[in-house]
Amino acid sequence: MEQNNTDKPVRHSQKKFFHRKKFCRFCTDSNLKIDYKYPAVLNNFVTERGKIMPRRITGNCARHQRELAVAIKRARAIAIMPFVAAENK
Numbered sequence: 001m002e003q004n005n006t007d008k009p010v011r012h013s014q015k016k017f018f019h020r021k022k023f024c025r026f027c028t029d030s031n032l033k034i035d036y037k038y039p040a041v042l043n044n045f046v047t048e049r050g051k052i053m054p055r056r057i058t059g060n061c062a063r064h065q066r067e068l069a070v071a072i073k074r075a076r077a078i079a080i081m082p083f084v085a086a087e088n089k
Contacts, residue, residue, distance in 0.1 A: 024059060052072055
């Protein structure tokens with residue numbers, strides 16, 4: 001920050017971001033189930049590198065995030081989902 005003649009710091013204008021409230025998809029939609037046999041649903045919660053997305057990013061509640069992690073790990077173990085993404089060479 002810069003100083004002016006009155007020795008008070010000069011603040012530059014800061015952009016304020018609007019943060020929308022995240023919600024758990026599984027709590028709001030009772031038809032959506034967490035199951036290791038549905039990789040299409042599970043792929044929404046995995047990064048392109050193959051990592052499980054954290055709760056603060058996805059907005060899931062703690063209960064459903066735990067169920068989701070177990071389902072992804074089961075799907076990986078029986079080769080429905082990859083552990084890591086394939087590299088493009």
